Amino acid sequence: MDQEELAAWLANSAIMISLPAALDAQMQRESQMTFFEYMVLSVLSEEPDRTMQMSALAVRTSASLSRLSHVVGRLEKRGLLARSRIPGAGRRTNTTLTDAGYDLVVAAAPGHVAAVREYLIDELEPHELKTLRRIGTAVEAAINRGRPDSAPAVSTPPEVTAP
Amino acid sequence: MDQEELAAWLANSAIMISLPAALDAQMQRESQMTFFEYMVLSVLSEEPDRTMQMSALAVRTSASLSRLSHVVGRLEKRGLLARSRIPGAGRRTNTTLTDAGYDLVVAAAPGHVAAVREYLIDELEPHELKTLRRIGTAVEAAINRGRPDSAPAVSTPPEVTAP
DNA sequence: CCTCTGAACTTGATGCGTCAACAACTGTTG
DNA sequence: CAACAGTTGTTGACGCATCAAGTTCAGAGG
Numbered sequence: 557m558d559q560e561e562l563a564a565w566l567a568n569s570a571i572m573i574s575l576p577a578a579l580d581a582q583m584q585r586e587s588q589m590t591f592f593e594y595m596v597l598s599v600l601s602e603e604p605d606r607t608m609q610m611s612a613l614a615v616r617t618s619a620s621l622s623r624l625s626h627v628v629g630r631l632e633k634r635g636l637l638a639r640s641r642i643p644g645a646g647r648r649t650n651t652t653l654t655d656a657g658y659d660l661v662v663a664a665a666p667g668h669v670a671a672v673r674e675y676l677i678d679e680l681e682p683h684e685l686k687t688l689r690r691i692g693t694a695v696e697a698a699i700n701r702g703r704p705d706s707a708p709a710v711s712t713p714p715e716v717t718a719p
Numbered sequence: 720m721d722q723e724e725l726a727a728w729l730a731n732s733a734i735m736i737s738l739p740a741a742l743d744a745q746m747q748r749e750s751q752m753t754f755f756e757y758m759v760l761s762v763l764s765e766e767p768d769r770t771m772q773m774s775a776l777a778v779r780t781s782a783s784l785s786r787l788s789h790v791v792g793r794l795e796k797r798g799l800l801a802r803s804r805i806p807g808a809g810r811r812t813n814t815t816l817t818d819a820g821y822d823l824v825v826a827a828a829p830g831h832v833a834a835v836r837e838y839l840i841d842e843l844e845p846h847e848l849k850t851l852r853r854i855g856t857a858v859e860a861a862i863n864r865g866r867p868d869s870a871p872a873v874s875t876p877p878e879v880t881a882p
Numbered sequence: 883c884c885t886c887t888g889a890a891c892t893t894g895a896t897g898c899g900t901c902a903a904c905a906a907c908t909g910t911t912g
Numbered sequence: 913c914a915a916c917a918g919t920t921g922t923t924g925a926c927g928c929a930t931c932a933a934g935t936t937c938a939g940a941g942g
Binding site for chain 2: 561563564565567568569570574575577669672673674685686688693694695697699702
Binding site: 883884885886887888889890891892893894895896897898899900901902903904905906907908909910911912 | 913914915916917918919920921922923924925926927928929930931932933934935936937938939940941942
């Protein structure tokens with residue numbers, strides 16, 4: 557690993573470690589939830605009927621079904637979403653955002669967007685943005701190469717547009 | 720947030736979420752430790768005397784002193800490092816890598832380097848590497864701007880050169 | 883039919899991270 | 913020199929993630 561590769565790797569750790577931490581802190585501070593909880597609510601808020609099946613939601617948030625189940629359980633207790641079994645479809649379960657949940661996402665979004673801008677977007681030149689996009693795509697492809705079918709691990713982040 | 724910014728942000732989440740998860744999984748699988756534990760051992764292994772003060776180690780690993788204290792406690796129980804108070808220097812404590820700890824880092828390093836190459840470095844063109852480096856630096860600066868003095872949050876990643 | 887397999891979750895135990903206290907020093911100031 | 917303030921670490925409680933079962937269903941095979 558040469559000088560330039562090493563430097564890139566060192567710098568990359570800011571994106572891998574400090575950036576998630578900073579975004580988590582912002583979300584915790586301003587909206588009393590986790591970055592990941594925001595992801596879940598945000599993804600649901602983008603569906604036309606604010607509803608999604610657990611497994612689909614798990615794929616979209618890059619989480620295991622187990623993790624998602626725990627989180628959804630908590631969010632349900634807080635009245636932010638509701639679960640309902642789909643009849644005649646095995647054990648399939650739908651998760652639906654409640655009005656309270658929707659309101660919370662809407663309230664949390666601006667602060668989140670501002671943080672993403674402050675820490676990342678506004679720091680970059682247009683050509684750097686394009687390259688970042690290319691890199692992210694390449695990394696995702698490289699990781700998924702190792703597990704061809706099982707886990708797509710698509711890592712869709714919290715939506716940054718207004719819900 | 721326009722189309723290009725949004726796409727870059729979406730792609731970036733692969734670096735923020737999937738990449739750390741993949742590296743963690745690799746480390747767990749092949750060396751029975753956490754990515755963060757590897758960071759700690761690796762940083763120590765680069766010191767001439769394999770020794771570092773707790774607070775310095777905390778800065779280098781971007782961790783809170785509390786987190787570090789817990790982790791070091793566990794690593795000490797596993798015989799991978801040892802703590803010793805520095806006499807006449809307040810509560811300062813030195814952490815030293817044991818031989819077992821050093822051997823473990825040395826054994827774990829190749830697999831880690833291979834993973835970093837596979838998921839990131841080998842995917843990128845030289846100019847993309849340079850841009851990634853620039854982006855990482857910019858992100859770190861932007862985050863630190865918010866907390867001028869208190870927490871440097873330097874995020875030094877695990878060394879990728881042979882220890 | 884009746885069992886079996888597989889899909890889609892759920893649950894419980896365990897471990898790690900965080901936050902807020904607390905503890906152990908040193909040096910400083912009245 | 914006595915109290916105090918500032919550093920530097922440690923600890924315990926609590927929340928969240930993970931992993932390995934377990935559960936609940938639909939449909940296939942015998």
